[in-house]
Amino acid sequence: MYTQNRLLILWDEQVVGTLERHGTGKLVFQYSRDWLNNTDRAISLSLPCREKRYSPGISTAFFENLLPENKARTILAFNHRFDKKDTFSFLENFGADCAGALSILPEAGKMDFSPGQYECIDTELIEALDKIVADPDKFTLFPEMKKARLSIAGAQDKLPVYLEEDRFYLPLNSGSATTHIIKPVNAAFPDIPRNEAFCMELARKIGLTVPESRLMKMGTHEFFVINRYDRKMTAKNVIRIHQEDFCQAMGVPAERKYQESGGPGFLQCRQLADEFLSDQGVDVRMNFARIMTFNYLIGNHDAHGKNFSIILEQTPQFAPFYDLLSTQVYPLDNKFAMAVGQTYRLDRVKEHSLKRFARDINIRPQKLASLMDETLRVVAKAYVPLMTEHEKKYGYSKIYDDLIKVIKDNLERLNRFCDALIFLPERYL
Ligand SMILES: Nc1ncnc2c1ncn2[C@@H]1O[C@H](COP(=O)(O)OP(=O)(O)OP(=O)(O)O)[C@@H](O)[C@H]1O
Numbered sequence: 001m002y003t004q005n006r007l008l009i010l011w012d013e014q015v016v017g018t019l020e021r022h023g024t025g026k027l028v029f030q031y032s033r034d035w036l037n038n039t040d041r042a043i044s045l046s047l048p049c050r051e052k053r054y055s056p057g058i059s060t061a062f063f064e065n066l067l068p069e070n071k072a073r074t075i076l077a078f079n080h081r082f083d084k085k086d087t088f089s090f091l092e093n094f095g096a097d098c099a100g101a102l103s104i105l106p107e108a109g110k111m112d113f114s115p116g117q118y119e120c121i122d123t124e125l126i127e128a129l130d131k132i133v134a135d136p137d138k139f140t141l142f143p144e145m146k147k148a149r150l151s152i153a154g155a156q157d158k159l160p161v162y163l164e165e166d167r168f169y170l171p172l173n174s175g176s177a178t179t180h181i182i183k184p185v186n187a188a189f190p191d192i193p194r195n196e197a198f199c200m201e202l203a204r205k206i207g208l209t210v211p212e213s214r215l216m217k218m219g220t221h222e223f224f225v226i227n228r229y230d231r232k233m234t235a236k237n238v239i240r241i242h243q244e245d246f247c248q249a250m251g252v253p254a255e256r257k258y259q260e261s262g263g264p265g266f267l268q269c270r271q272l273a274d275e276f277l278s279d280q281g282v283d284v285r286m287n288f289a290r291i292m293t294f295n296y297l298i299g300n301h302d303a304h305g306k307n308f309s310i311i312l313e314q315t316p317q318f319a320p321f322y323d324l325l326s327t328q329v330y331p332l333d334n335k336f337a338m339a340v341g342q343t344y345r346l347d348r349v350k351e352h353s354l355k356r357f358a359r360d361i362n363i364r365p366q367k368l369a370s371l372m373d374e375t376l377r378v379v380a381k382a383y384v385p386l387m388t389e390h391e392k393k394y395g396y397s398k399i400y401d402d403l404i405k406v407i408k409d410n411l412e413r414l415n416r417f418c419d420a421l422i423f424l425p426e427r428y429l
């Protein structure tokens, strides 16, 4: 365990600024003078370039959003002997490879940017997966990987890795980045890797932009693997591409990621898109309409502000979609993470909710109806053949039957409202 009071924030091996512990346990971020003299690139839309230090609230919201939530965080903090709320210590120990382009390193530590320094973890990975299957309450993947000095957000267990020719590696220094994320089985949510693999591929079939993903096997273990869209392979190196999620861009801490607890809804996301992603104009709003429809159909009720991201390269762009899976197939209190109109409940979404949603994302109801209609038609055509394809490739799983039932019911439900929206008399539009 380290014990510094200052961390360096690096972007492409250059120091962007520093992060200090604040008395409250929060963090304080400040851009470095060199960075400000050389560029106007900001690490977040919520942290524009300026000389003055940022307040603990806004600084902490951005950096804390880089950390895992729930169990992995608790175990890692325990193993390294710090409090799980101690964001500074977490970043100090695990900040070398994060979502986006930033590396967070102890100020006094040794910096090693030589590329291609990885260690194969195939054996460790199988051992960890064995443990998780044998005792899911006790073990999670990330904390089992003792050499992992990396961090990735989210509530589910996962591990960023470097993947080459079906072998898995962890980076040994901050010059060597991960390229993929793997998500193992979860005892509480049966066959979740298949669920995600199926939904991600269905999303691609309807024209949503998603990273490449697939199911992989090691020994007897099956898990979900997705390419990182915030990494680019070159002949010599893996390059990090900067990104942030909508909560980070709005300065909203992870504990408020759900709209019901103060997180962003479609209106706020669209307003942010209007302000910063305006060069893509119309497309961005259509993206919201399509993803809302798709999530409704597959029963993905967990699309909160951390499940949409922005790529912060020359001009900010909507990132590919990720974390698309059906939560409705599990016996949960299924409520949408973002309201459709004014309701969070699938069965309470009515024509007027969709009209309100159209207003939130600033498109006409007829336009929404035609986009929804298009999405419904493509999904209706694609979902059963895709299921058959997956079953052939990966073998039978009950989750496929559950997915088919959920999608079929939701298609029927949404179809009715779609028709009603199209035929709504002009005076209501
Ligand atoms: N393909 C990807 N490329 C780059 N970054 C990604 C990718 N997939 C996920 N991420 C990053 O990792 C974070 C966690 O991933 P994801 O949302 O899939 O996990 P999760 O634990 O299921 O999330 P949740 O907390 O919503 O349940 C995302 O918020 C995003 O920042």
Ligand SMILES: [Mg+2]
Binding pocket: 154, 155, 306, 307, 323
């Ligand atoms: Mg997520």
